[in-house]
Amino acid sequence: MKRVITYGTFDLLHYGHINLLRRARALGDYLIVALSTDEFNHEQKNKVCYFSYEERKTLLEAIRYVDLVIPEENWDQKRTDVHLYQVDTFVMGDDWKGKFDFLKEEGCEVVYLPRTPEISTTQIKNDLNNRES
Ligand code: C2G
Numbered sequence: 001m002k003r004v005i006t007y008g009t010f011d012l013l014h015y016g017h018i019n020l021l022r023r024a025r026a027l028g029d030y031l032i033v034a035l036s037t038d039e040f041n042h043e044q045k046n047k048v049c050y051f052s053y054e055e056r057k058t059l060l061e062a063i064r065y066v067d068l069v070i071p072e073e074n075w076d077q078k079r080t081d082v083h084l085y086q087v088d089t090f091v092m093g094d095d096w097k098g099k100f101d102f103l104k105e106e107g108c109e110v111v112y113l114p115r116t117p118e119i120s121t122t123q124i125k126n127d128l129n130n131r132e133s
Contacts, residue, residue: 002028005081006091007072009036011049012124013059016116023113024091025065032085033060034072044075082108 006024010017010033025031035057041047049056053071060069070081082090082103090103094112103110 001030002088003030003032003086004028004089004091005032005034005085005087007034007036007078008092009041009045009047009049010056010060011047011051012121013051013056014119014121014124016119018063018065019116020091020093020113021060021063021065024111025067027089027091027111030067031065032068032070032087033066034070034077034081035060036072040073078103079106082106
């Protein structure tokens with residue numbers, strides 16, 4: 001069984017994330033999503049989430065492409081994760097291109113997939129604000 005892992009905050013969840021998860025899952029048989037915790041987002045990613053970790057986890061677990069959701073608590077757990085979860089392929093959107101190539105040293109394939117260009121949480125928030133004004 002080929003095991004794939006990807007990481008992220010996934011807030012607000014949108015079709016760009018779904019496009020990523022669908023393609024990541026298609027690279028193997030089992031997809032693990034390491035979901036950034038509220039503490040990690042707040043303290044190290046400087047992201048303020050609309051949905052809590054538990055709410056974002058519930059959303060991700062409802063997606064057909066996702067087999068397991070685990071917490072992402074820091075930037076440095078990836079090396080451990082790929083061994084702990086026997087990961088064959090690490091996947092991220094290409095906004096991260098090159099940033100995780102070190103995982104190849106752990107025997108893990110590293111794949112960067114093109115982002116869905118026209119959608120982002122910032123875009124959603126801006127559009128909603130503009131509609132209200
Ligand atoms: N993504 C995408 N297209 C978009 C928006 C996001 O393909 N329009 C991808 C990102 O490239 C990423 C994933 O969806 O691979 C999750 O996006 P974020 O939640 O923004 O992830 P990020 O905050 O960059 O967290 O340790 C890695 C970090 O946790 C990644």
